[in-house]
Amino acid sequence: xxxxxxxxxxxxxxxxxxxxxxxxxxxxxxxxxxxxxxxxxxxxxxxxxxxxxxxxxxxxxxxxxxxxxxxxxxxxxxxxxxxxxxxxxxxxxxxxxxxxxxxxxxxxxxxxxxxxxxxxxxxxxxxxxxxxxxxxxxxxxxxxxxxxxxxxxxxxxxxxxxxxxxxxxxxxxxxxxxxxxxxxxxxxxxxxxxxxxxxxxxxxxxxxxxxxxxxxxxxxxxxxxxxxxxxxxxxxxxxxxxxxxxxxxxxxxxxxxxxxxxxxxxxxxxxxxxxxxxxxxxxxxxxxxxxxxxxxxxxxxxxxxxxxxxxxxxxxxxxxxxxxxxxxxxxxxxxxxxxxxxxxxxxxxxxxxxxxxxxxxxxxxxxxxxxxxxxxxxxxxxxxxxxxxxxxxxxxxxxxxxxxxxxxxxxxxxxxxxxxxxxxxxxxxxxxxxxxxxxxxxxxxxxxxxxxxxxxxxxxxxxxxxxxxxxxxxxxxxxxxxxxxxxxxxxxxxxxxxxxxxxxxxxxxxxxxxxxxxxxxxxxxxxx
Amino acid sequence: xxxxxxxxxxxxxxxxxxxxxxxxxxxxxxxxxxxxxxxxxxxxxxxxxxxxxxxxxxxxxxxxxxxxxxxxxxxxxxxxxxxxxxxxxxxxxxxxxxxxxxxxxxxxxxxxxxxxxxxxx
Numbered sequence: 001x002x003x004x005x006x007x008x009x010x011x012x013x014x015x016x017x018x019x020x021x022x023x024x025x026x027x028x029x030x031x032x033x034x035x036x037x038x039x040x041x042x043x044x045x046x047x048x049x050x051x052x053x054x055x056x057x058x059x060x061x062x063x064x065x066x067x068x069x070x071x072x073x074x075x076x077x078x079x080x081x082x083x084x085x086x087x088x089x090x091x092x093x094x095x096x097x098x099x100x101x102x103x104x105x106x107x108x109x110x111x112x113x114x115x116x117x118x119x120x121x122x123x124x125x126x127x128x129x130x131x132x133x134x135x136x137x138x139x140x141x142x143x144x145x146x147x148x149x150x151x152x153x154x155x156x157x158x159x160x161x162x163x164x165x166x167x168x169x170x171x172x173x174x175x176x177x178x179x180x181x182x183x184x185x186x187x188x189x190x191x192x193x194x195x196x197x198x199x200x201x202x203x204x205x206x207x208x209x210x211x212x213x214x215x216x217x218x219x220x221x222x223x224x225x226x227x228x229x230x231x232x233x234x235x236x237x238x239x240x241x242x243x244x245x246x247x248x249x250x251x252x253x254x255x256x257x258x259x260x261x262x263x264x265x266x267x268x269x270x271x272x273x274x275x276x277x278x279x280x281x282x283x284x285x286x287x288x289x290x291x292x293x294x295x296x297x298x299x300x301x302x303x304x305x306x307x308x309x310x311x312x313x314x315x316x317x318x319x320x321x322x323x324x325x326x327x328x329x330x331x332x333x334x335x336x337x338x339x340x341x342x343x344x345x346x347x348x349x350x351x352x353x354x355x356x357x358x359x360x361x362x363x364x365x366x367x368x369x370x371x372x373x374x375x376x377x378x379x380x381x382x383x384x385x386x387x388x389x390x391x392x393x394x395x396x397x398x399x400x401x402x403x404x405x406x407x408x409x410x411x412x413x414x415x416x417x418x419x420x421x422x423x424x425x426x427x428x429x430x431x432x433x434x435x436x437x438x439x440x441x442x443x444x445x446x447x448x449x450x451x452x453x454x455x456x457x458x459x460x461x462x463x464x465x466x467x468x469x470x471x472x473x474x475x476x477x478x479x480x481x482x483x484x485x486x487x488x489x490x491x492x493x494x495x496x497x498x499x500x501x502x503x504x505x506x507x508x509x510x511x512x513x514x515x516x517x518x519x520x521x522x523x524x525x526x527x528x
Numbered sequence: 529x530x531x532x533x534x535x536x537x538x539x540x541x542x543x544x545x546x547x548x549x550x551x552x553x554x555x556x557x558x559x560x561x562x563x564x565x566x567x568x569x570x571x572x573x574x575x576x577x578x579x580x581x582x583x584x585x586x587x588x589x590x591x592x593x594x595x596x597x598x599x600x601x602x603x604x605x606x607x608x609x610x611x612x613x614x615x616x617x618x619x620x621x622x623x624x625x626x627x628x629x630x631x632x633x634x635x636x637x638x639x640x641x642x643x644x645x646x647x648x649x
Contacts, residue, residue: 043534190532342566345591380564380649383596398590400567401556401633409567410558419561419648421568423633425611428530431542432631434556449531453540462572463548 014059021061023052026129038127044190046262047255051128054250057242065137068235069144076148076232083225084155093221094289095160095507096498101153101226102162102352103287104214107179107279109149110170114183116142118194125191131250134243135195141236145229152229160503161493162351169351172466173488174457175343177407181454182276186269188450193265195247201269201322204244205310207237208302209277217288252317259318264446270322271439275406278339285336285365286357294368296332304329324439327415333369334418337377338411344384345396348481351490353498356384376418393497397481399458403436404451405443410436428452546630553630555623557587560637561648565591568633579626580619597641609635 012020029037041048082088092098119139123132150166157163170176186197215230251258281295293301303325311321343354357365362381365373387394400409414422415438424441426433428448435441444451460466464473467483485495493502508515531538546553553575558568569590573582583603592598608615611633617626628634643649 040534044532190534193532338563338566341563345566376563376647376649379643379645379647383564383644383649394594396565396591396594398569398571398592401558401570411567413563419563421558421560421563423558423568423612423635425633429542431544432629432633434631434633447531449533449538449540452542452544455543458570459544459554462552462554462570464550 018056018059018061021063022056022133023129026132034127038125040125040191041127044192044261046190046192046251046258048127049254051126051130053253054128054130055246056130056134057246058239060137060239062133062137065140069140072232072235073144073148076228077151079228080152080155080225083152083228088223088225089156089159090510091222091224095503096287096353096355097221097223097289098156098160098503099162099352099354099498100214100217100283100287101156101223102160103279103283104226105149105153105157105163106166106169106173106176106351108210109146109153110167110176111179111183112142112146112149114180114187115198116140116146118183118187118198121187122191122195131195131247138199138236138240138243141233141240145233145236148229148232152225155225159506161491161501162353162495165489166351168489172457173351174346174349175408177455177457178279179276181407182272185272185450192251192261196251196262196265197269197272199240199244200248201266202244202273203237203240204248205270205307206273206277206303207241208306209298210280211237212302213280213284213292213298216292217284217290220290220292221288248314248319249317252314252319256318263319266319267323267439268443268446271324271437271443272406274328275408275437275440278335278408281336282339282343285368286340286361291364295336296368299328299332323442324437327438330415331412333372334376334413337365337369337373338413341377341380342409342411346400347497348395348397348495349485349488351488351494353496353501353503355498356381356388372418388497388499395496399461401434402456402458403440404433404454404456405435405440407454407456408436410434412436544631549630553623553628553632555582555628556631556633557582558633558635559592559595560635562592562595562597562638562641562643564595564644564649568635573623575624575628576622578620578622579617579628582623583619596644597638600641601638605639607637607639609637 028034035042089098116139119135119142123135123139126132126135153163170180186194189197211230211234215227218224218226218230248262251262280298284291284293284295284298307325308321311319340354340357343350343352344356347354362373362378366378384394400411402409410421410423412422414420422437424435424437426435426441426444426448429452431452433444433448433451435444457466461480461484466487467473467480468487471483471486472478473480473483498504505515507513531540544554549572551574552572555571555573556568557571559565569592571586571590573586577586587593608617610627615634617634
């Protein structure tokens, strides 16, 4: 109750409010010692002497956070509504464009959710209030990103195949084990490795290579819904990137003994992140109908130049460029072609459609990749096209050998030889383990006990763990590939070639266009 | 230190133990410089199977048979590698007696065959 004689309570200044609502929320525990309350802060060997040295770059408090985010939500959902009411999906450049969204929804959105879980754990496990609050806010951001992406892309799910059951697919489909295992590796590491992995190596160094190509491509290809969720996430990303650089500086300034540990984390997570971006390379070079830039141009701009100057700045702490970064520059001439050939091979087992590139796409590739495209990759695609003309679209139905660390099939070439598959082999407790590169081999060799537990989809299929309950693999005429696709919840049209697909047929019908004259057969392939 | 773990002495479950493969062992096989087949293949095979059966009976059912160079292979001239070392398999002996264990990698080279239009595809 108030009355005229009691003065109104004093309003806190912004600075006081910030102090009260962040640092003021923490306390030294007395019933239990602090190291028992925060048991995960020492086993990685990272030394923190003063958690209060953590600077919060945004000085954001929870009440302000909710206000900003609510405002962004209102704008985003108004635009999504308009997009849906105006049949915005019909305005994209071509029906094949939607395959990039299938890749995004199944390969990236569930990882936003993984990041949400991981940052919630970091918020619990850090012993300082500054990083606790920052991690909590990022945890909520990541949950929101997962939700807004799902809601935005749901409009496309009404009209195109492959996006239903994206969550179910994420935990089962062979290529989705690549992003899934990446985040699970980070989540099961200590909190310091986790934050260097995601906040620094991913958000600060590499995230531009996901959001820039996807959002620019979306805009250029007429997909205004995706552009909108991209913009809505962008201000969060700026905060996440700042958290990434702040956490690195904090760790490096706390103790000189942290430097080699942080360097090892950077080496590992640069390489794991780079392998994850393989999917983006083929999206830029092969999947978007209207091209924005090549993978090689994107890599040179966003990693070699921007990343290079970042690591110049970090040199004063004793940090160098991530190990094997030179190999990524050499491989820039090959990466997207190695990746797209993989999905051309295994189109029967993916939840999006792949296709042989058009003449226009191939000429663009020749121009962007004069050293490699005509020499190594064009003849392969021309061979595929000849087969397609005969109605014999080829599908690879023999399961591939996977890397024990990144879980990608061994599709990458030796750093010094584009014609030769790169093989690396390690041995642990008498068993052989195979990796795709020097980077992945080093990661395995440092922690073999972790990676022997990898759930490798190909091996799991052969062990009989990827069939629906009740499936009997011993009955006559059993088709293992068909049984695996059922387990993945793939239905007709989710997989196979784009040409001749239900998506293509619908698109042509909606747009009043005529189909191509030569269409590959889309008969179900027989399992090897 | 084989793993960085909170609990000293932590160990994990080895997911690909040979006993989980129903009597088979995994063999990886790669055809060097024939990259149309995007990756080496993983095959579950009985250790007692003669090596010759791998060539005559198993490989013709795999993706390799779709490669235009496949019918041109002269198996008498093929060079084999086990891991990265030269390897002379005896076609009559079993995979196991040829020294191939669970998750062994073998590669074959076909001199003179350079892939689709010489592109190593």
